[in-house]
Amino acid sequence: MNRTELTAERLTLAYERDTVVHDVSLDITPGAVTALIGPNGSGKSTVLRSMARLHPIRSGTVRVREGDDDTTDAVALSSRDFARRVTLLSQSRPHPSGLSVRDVVAYGRHPHRRRFAALSDGDLAAIDKALSLTGTDRMADRPVDQLSGGELQRVWLATCLAQDTGVLLLDEPTNHLDLRYQIEILDLMRELADDHGTAVGVVLHDLNHAAAVADNVVLLSAGRVRITGTPAEVFGAGVLSEVYGIPIVSRVDDASGLVRVESLPRRCLARAV
Numbered sequence: 001m002n003r004t005e006l007t008a009e010r011l012t013l014a015y016e017r018d019t020v021v022h023d024v025s026l027d028i029t030p031g032a033v034t035a036l037i038g039p040n041g042s043g044k045s046t047v048l049r050s051m052a053r054l055h056p057i058r059s060g061t062v063r064v065r066e067g068d069d070d071t072t073d074a075v076a077l078s079s080r081d082f083a084r085r086v087t088l089l090s091q092s093r094p095h096p097s098g099l100s101v102r103d104v105v106a107y108g109r110h111p112h113r114r115r116f117a118a119l120s121d122g123d124l125a126a127i128d129k130a131l132s133l134t135g136t137d138r139m140a141d142r143p144v145d146q147l148s149g150g151e152l153q154r155v156w157l158a159t160c161l162a163q164d165t166g167v168l169l170l171d172e173p174t175n176h177l178d179l180r181y182q183i184e185i186l187d188l189m190r191e192l193a194d195d196h197g198t199a200v201g202v203v204l205h206d207l208n209h210a211a212a213v214a215d216n217v218v219l220l221s222a223g224r225v226r227i228t229g230t231p232a233e234v235f236g237a238g239v240l241s242e243v244y245g246i247p248i249v250s251r252v253d254d255a256s257g258l259v260r261v262e263s264l265p266r267r268c269l270a271r272a273v
Contacts, residue, residue: 003030003067003197004085004166006051006074011060013046013223019058021046021223027216028167028201033193035210036203037234038220039244044203045091045171047220051201052088052169066166083111087160088169101147101155102140105130108162130161133188135181149176157185161192168192170202174209186213207248207261211235219243231259 006028013021021043028034028051036044049055051062053074062074064085074082087108096104108130109123119127131137134154144152153176160168170189174182190213192198204210210217211231219226219234221243227234235250240261248263 004199005029005065005071006086006167006169006199006201007063007065007071008047008051009061009063011047011050011062012058013043013050013055014058019223021050023060024220024223024225025060026218026225026228028169028199029216030166030199031193031197032215033189033200033202033213034216034218035214036201036218036220037205037207037210038226041222042220043223044220048088048169048171048201048203049090052086052090053082054088054090064167080111083163083165085165086167086169087163087165089157089160089171089173091171091175093156095144095152097143097145099144100141101136101144101158102127102131104144104155105136105140105158105162108159108164111163126162126164130158133161133191134158135184150178150181153177154181154185157188166197167199167201170200172203172205174204174206182209189213207235207240211259211261235259235261 008024008026011021011024012019024047026034036047038044046055050057063071064074064077065071105127106119109119109126113123131140134157136154136158139151144155147155157173173185177185186209189200189202193200214231216228217231217234218228226239226243227237240248246263248261250259250261253260
């Protein structure tokens with residue numbers, strides 16, 4: 001079982017001279033799902049990319065810890081060693097052509113292979129497992145050029161899973177997916193955390209998805225952490241309406257026991273009065 005932890009300590013991040021994230025700290029812990037939420041422009045994706053070493057850090061530290069080992073500064077690891085520990089499903093990805101689904105998923109094995117080496121039995125098993133977990137095994141031999149946006153999204157997720165890391169970072173993974181596959185991705189996140197000990201960090205826009213899947217929620221606003229805690233603690237703190245600038249109410253659903261968040265356009269609310 002994976003026991004890798006990824007920690008951000010007092011991150012300050014910028015685009016050229018514009019500071020967009022201020023003094024943010026958070027933990028992506030083994031066996032748990034941590035959801036980053038907040039309005040557009042709040043810094044969620046930038047934080048996640050910096051933790052994956054894809055955005056430069058102006059100040060602060062990202063650290064990796066495996067099991068009971070001492071923590072290691074992420075920048076001290078080679079690219080290959082880091083990629084064996086942490087993977088990111090980003091929003092912007094290349095659109096490959098002339099390749100099958102299985103070929104694309106096989107790219108996830110790159111940190112574990114020597115250059116030009118053939119796929120090992122372990123590689124093939126990891127690829128098959130990733131295809132099965134994401135439901136892409138049924139399209140494994142199809143050219144990726146023929147896939148819909150939602151199908152391709154699942155292929156890229158399978159590629160990340162084939163990388164077989166202890167930390168999985170996901171930047172809006174339910175985008176372009178219909179309702180069925182949104183729920184399947186949420187279920188998969190819980191399965192990876194609960195059954196495999198994976199540390200999952202995910203950016204989500206749908207607050208109800210975050211409430212359903214997350215153990216910990218980090219609410220960002222204007223590049224700062226506004227509040228962090230369980231879904232009940234964050235959504236029950238009375239700050240959502242202020243942060244998002246619209247009326248938002250939260251309640252506990254009697255049937256599921258989950259926190260549910262509701263908002264309506266102002267004109268709809270006016271009609272209901």
